[in-house]
Amino acid sequence: MGFEPLIHLMKELHGKINTSVFGAAQGGQNSQQAAFLRQLQREIKAEETMSIPLDELKVVVFDIETTGFFPDQGNDILSIGAIKVKGCEVYEDEVFYSLINHEESLADDIKNLTGLSEDELKVAPPASQVLLKFFEFAKDHTLVAHHATHEKSFMQHASWKLFKTPFKHRIVDTSFLYRIVEPSMKFVRLEDWCEHNQITVKDRHHALGDAKLTADLWSIYLSQVKNLGCRNLRDIYERLSHL
Template sequence: MTFDPFFFMKGIQGRIGSSQSGQSQQQVAYLRQLQREMRVEETLHIPLTELNVIIFDIETTGFYPDKGDQIISIGAIEVKGDVINEKETFYSLVRTEKMLSEEISQLTGLTDQQLQNAPQLSEVLFQFFQFAQDYTLVAHHANHEKIFLQHALWKQFRSPFKHRLVDMSLLYRIAEPNVKLITLEECCEHCGIPIVGRHHALYDAMLTAQLWSTYVKKLHEKGCETLKDLYELFTNG
């Protein structure tokens, strides 16, 4: 399966050529309105088998955005309960200000030319949050994604990151506490999920979505029905 390196989303087309200043004002207004309308606490009580989530992954040039590392791609897919909606996906490269290291280029398969022709980070973030709406976000080892989104949203829009973000590793720690899993590869191999396209943001999001679906079912069998149940089991464990 191959993907165009830019947008796959709910009929939303990128507006790369429009006025940057006017668009920025619209983007800030949209994000602030989205944050005002979010009902983060309500998601704690929705059964995991019914919870709408956006499972995503970002590829970056390193680990420290405050030291100049940058987002170079974002991929995401919608999941309703334990059902993966493969028609609802998002993927975009992100324009960067400096050349990729050879290590990152080899790891991700991305080139400087691809990134130089990609949309600006502000545009990609705006499109991503239009896609994600107020859904709960999920990522594998989510602290990496959280740090970069917090930094990027504040730098681009002077906006905080307010979405609920669930770390996928929390689910398998609760569902299988005696199984030691760390990497995405280890988790997929343990669950019999074929590993395809590692370190491509959309492929990694799709792998994580399969893990989410698997562990939502396992947690349901253990009587863990909601995020509230999940957090309480983790805290008391």
């Protein structure tokens, strides 16, 4: 989330993560994993992100596919996909994608929607391992998601369930930008916003595919909020407070 101490921490722990933490992750909860994540969370100083110029703001745009909408009622994350963006530049070759182990049967509508199969999910790595690798990928970047309430609720639940630590990362919602630039537009679905901006919709309801579509939207609307005078995230939040 924009913090030198976090970068140094990641470098120092990189070898240990690959050998001990990730190796032990097959067993589910692990004290080393929890300690690593708690240390990472302690290094996060979200307020520093607020003043970074938008041209220099580094974000990880991410998306998750899930078995439903309510993690506190037993719904699980099935996959996570992400892509890095700096300012308005989308880094197509800096991506993250992983399925997450799920042993239970999938509802037919989830299988049809996501294209995921029970067989591939049963051999996927556990959630604890995938989330730690995702946090390592994200490093000092701010997180971004399309209508981020869904992602935030699942990440908060997973952080506490797996690591007994709160989820402290800032997640910026792309709708913040839409509301500033086009307040009269009431689209909700990702594909509707994409079509409105002449973005070709492909790989919809695939976590990485949706992350890439969201990144393209973020890039377009970030450029437009800059043209409206927003210099950083603080300006964006200030503008939102007056809408």
